[in-house]
Amino acid sequence: MSVDRRTRIGLRVVALGYLAVLLLVPVGLVFYRTFEKGLGFVWESVTTPAAISALFLTLEVAAITVPLNAAFGIFAALALVRGRFPGRRLLDALIDLPFAISPVVIGLALLLVFGRTGWFGPELAEAGIQIIFSVPGIVIATVFVSMPFVAREVAPVLEEIGEEQEQAAATLGANAWQTFWRVTLPAIRWGLAYGVVLSTARAIGEFGAVSVVSGKVAGETETLTLLVEKRFQNFDLAGAYAASALLALIALGTLLAMSLIGARKSEA
Amino acid sequence: MSVALPAGRRRSGAGVPSGGLAMGVSMLWLSLIVLIPLAAVVERSLEGGLEAFWNSVSARQAVSALRFTLLVALATAAINGVAGTLIAWVLVRDQFPGKRAVNALIDLPFALPTIVAGLTLLALYGPGSPIGVNVALTKLAVLLALLFVTLPFVIRSVQPVLLELDREMEEAAASLGARPGVIFTRVILPSLIPAILSGAALAFARAVGEFGSVVLISGNVPFDTQVASVFVYKQIESDNPGGAAAVSVVLLGLSMLVLVAIRYVGAWGSRHER
Numbered sequence: 001m002s003v004d005r006r007t008r009i010g011l012r013v014v015a016l017g018y019l020a021v022l023l024l025v026p027v028g029l030v031f032y033r034t035f036e037k038g039l040g041f042v043w044e045s046v047t048t049p050a051a052i053s054a055l056f057l058t059l060e061v062a063a064i065t066v067p068l069n070a071a072f073g074i075f076a077a078l079a080l081v082r083g084r085f086p087g088r089r090l091l092d093a094l095i096d097l098p099f100a101i102s103p104v105v106i107g108l109a110l111l112l113v114f115g116r117t118g119w120f121g122p123e124l125a126e127a128g129i130q131i132i133f134s135v136p137g138i139v140i141a142t143v144f145v146s147m148p149f150v151a152r153e154v155a156p157v158l159e160e161i162g163e164e165q166e167q168a169a170a171t172l173g174a175n176a177w178q179t180f181w182r183v184t185l186p187a188i189r190w191g192l193a194y195g196v197v198l199s200t201a202r203a204i205g206e207f208g209a210v211s212v213v214s215g216k217v218a219g220e221t222e223t224l225t226l227l228v229e230k231r232f233q234n235f236d237l238a239g240a241y242a243a244s245a246l247l248a249l250i251a252l253g254t255l256l257a258m259s260l261i262g263a264r265k266s267e268a
Numbered sequence: 269m270s271v272a273l274p275a276g277r278r279r280s281g282a283g284v285p286s287g288g289l290a291m292g293v294s295m296l297w298l299s300l301i302v303l304i305p306l307a308a309v310v311e312r313s314l315e316g317g318l319e320a321f322w323n324s325v326s327a328r329q330a331v332s333a334l335r336f337t338l339l340v341a342l343a344t345a346a347i348n349g350v351a352g353t354l355i356a357w358v359l360v361r362d363q364f365p366g367k368r369a370v371n372a373l374i375d376l377p378f379a380l381p382t383i384v385a386g387l388t389l390l391a392l393y394g395p396g397s398p399i400g401v402n403v404a405l406t407k408l409a410v411l412l413a414l415l416f417v418t419l420p421f422v423i424r425s426v427q428p429v430l431l432e433l434d435r436e437m438e439e440a441a442a443s444l445g446a447r448p449g450v451i452f453t454r455v456i457l458p459s460l461i462p463a464i465l466s467g468a469a470l471a472f473a474r475a476v477g478e479f480g481s482v483v484l485i486s487g488n489v490p491f492d493t494q495v496a497s498v499f500v501y502k503q504i505e506s507d508n509p510g511g512a513a514a515v516s517v518v519l520l521g522l523s524m525l526v527l528v529a530i531r532y533v534g535a536w537g538s539r540h541e542r
Contacts, residue, residue, distance in 0.1 A: 008362055011354060011358055012358050015358040018355065019373070022412075022416055022419060023373065023416070026388040026389050026391060026392040027388050029391045029398070030384075033391055072293075072294060072297050075290045075293045075297075076294040079291040085291050087295060088291070091291065091294060091295060094303070095294075095298065097302055097523070097524075098302060099470075099474075100474075101519070101523050102476070102496070102497045103479050103480070104500045104516075105516040105520060106305075108509070108513065109306050109309045110305050111504065111509070112305065112312050112513065113305045113308045119304075119308055140301065144301050144302060144305075147298075147302065198378070204381070205381030205382065205383075206381070207381060207382050207479070208480050212504060225383045225384070225480070228387060229483075229484070232484060241387070241391075244384045244388070247380070248380060251384075252376075255373070258372070258379070259368075
C-alpha cells in the first residue's frame with residue numbers, strides 16, 4: 001500500500017508515541033530516579049545482606065528451573081512433532097495452560113497440594129519435607145509458570161528440519177541417543193537457546209506465584225521481585241527503585257540475547 | 269508438518285526417540301506440576317458442595333472483582349488490538365532510523381518482571397509524577413498496567429503475517445483506483461484479522477490473570493479497583509482457601525475458554541489462507 005508521506009509519518013508518530021508513553025518514558029524514568037542519588041547509593045542498596053541473599057536465591061531458583069524446563073521442553077517438542085499417539089493433541093492443548101492461568105491461581109494450586117492442609121500435606125509433614133514457604137515451593141512455582149517456553153520455541157524448528165537426517169543417521173547405524181546428540185540437538189540449538197532465554201527471564205521475574213508460596217522470609221525465601229515489593233510497601237522507594245533497576249538491567253540483557261539469538265535462528 | 273516420509277515402523281532401537289518416550293515423560297511432568305495442582309483447586313472449590321461454591325463466587329466483592337476484571341481485560345485487548353496492529357504496520361511497512369531498536373524494545377514487557385512494570389508506571393503516573401499526572405489507585409491505572417504487560421501480543425502475532433502478505437493484491441487495488449484507506453480495510457485487514465484476534469485473545473487471557481503489575485498501582489480497593497487475581501490473593505492471605513479456590517475456578521474456566529477460542533481462530537485463519 002503506497003500511503004502518502006503525510007499519512008505515513010502521522011502513523012509513525014502515533015505508533016512511536018504510544019510506545020514512548022507506555023514503555024520508554026516510564027522505564028527511563030525508573031533508571032533516572034534510581035541513579036539521581038548517585039551510584040554509591042545504588043550500590044549500597046543492592047548490596048545489603050537482604051538484597052544479596054535475594055539475588056542469590058533468584059539466581060539459584062533460575063539455575064534449577066531452567067535446565068528442568070529445557071529438558072521438558074525438548075521432550076514435549078519431540079512428542080508434539082514426532083509423536084504419533086492419540087495424546088498428542090491433548091498435550092498440545094494442555095501445554096499452554098501455564099501461560100493462560102493467573103500466577104496467583106498457580107500459587108494457590110501448589111498451596112492446596114503441598115501446603116499444610118493440602119493433598120500431600122500430612123505425608124510431607126511426616127516425612128519432614130517442607131515445600132511451601134521454602135525454596136522447593138518457589139522452584140516448583142517457577143517451573144510451572146515458565147514451563148511452555150522451550151517447547152514452544154523448539155517445536156516449530158523440529159517441524160521444519162524434518163526427519164530425513166535423523167533417519168539417515170539411523171540407517172547408518174546410530175542409536176537413538178547418538179542420533180539425538182549428533183543430529184537433532186545441533187539442528188534445534190538456536191530455537192532451544194531462544195526458549196532458554198525466555199524461560200530464564202520469566203524465572204527471574206516471576207512474582208505472583210512465588211509470592212503466594214514463598215512466605216517472604218527475608219534472607220531465606222525472599223526473591224528479588226519480592227524484595228522490590230517489600231521495599232515499596234515499607235516506603236523505601238529508593239531501595240525499591242534500585243532493586244528494580246537491577247531487574248530491569250537483566251531484562252535489557254534478555255532483550256539483547258533475544259535479538260542476537262533471533263537473528264541466528266532466522267539465518268539457520 | 270513433515271509428510272515426506274511415512275510414519276513408518278522404524279527399526280526398534282534405531283532412529284530418534286520417536287515419540288513414545290517423549291510423550292510419556294512430558295505427560296508425566298505436566299501432570300505432576302500442572303494438572304494435579306489444578307485438580308486440587310477444583311476439588312477445594314467444591315469441598316463445601318455446589319452451594320458453597322456458588323456462595324463464594326456470587327459474594328458481592330467477588331462479583332465486583334470478576335466483573336471489573338472482565339471489563340478491563342476486554343478494554344485492554346481492544347485497545348492493544350488496534351494499537352498493536354498499527355505498530356506492527358509501522359514496523360513492517362515504514363522505514364525510519366532506529367527501527368531495529370524499537371523492534372527489539374517491543375519485547376520489553378515480556379522480559380521485565382511484572383512487579384517492576386507496576387513500579388515503573390507508578391513512577392511516571394503515580395504520586396510524585398514529574399508530569400503531574402496521578403492515576404494511582406484508579407481504574408485507569410489498572411488499564412494502564414494491563415496495556416503495558418500485554419503490549420507485545422498483538423504486535424508479535426500480526427508482524428509475521430504482514431511481512432508475508434502478498435503486495436500484488438494491494439497494487440492491483442491501487443491501480444484500480446482504490447484509496448489507501450479502502451485498500452487497508454478491504455485488502456489488508458481481512459488477511460490480518462485472524463492474527464489480530466489471536467493476539468488480542470492472548471492479551472485478554474494475560475490481562476484476566478495479571479497480578480504483579482496491578483498489585484502496587486491499583487491500591488486494591490474492593491468494589492473499585494480490585495481485580496480478580498488480587499481478590500484471590502487476599503482470600504489466601506485471610507486464610508479462606510475455599511473462597512480463593514472458587515474464584516480461581518472461574519478464572520481457570522475463562523483461561524480454558526480463551527485457549528479453545530485461539531485454537532478455533534487459528535484453524536479458521538489457516539483455512540482462510542488456502
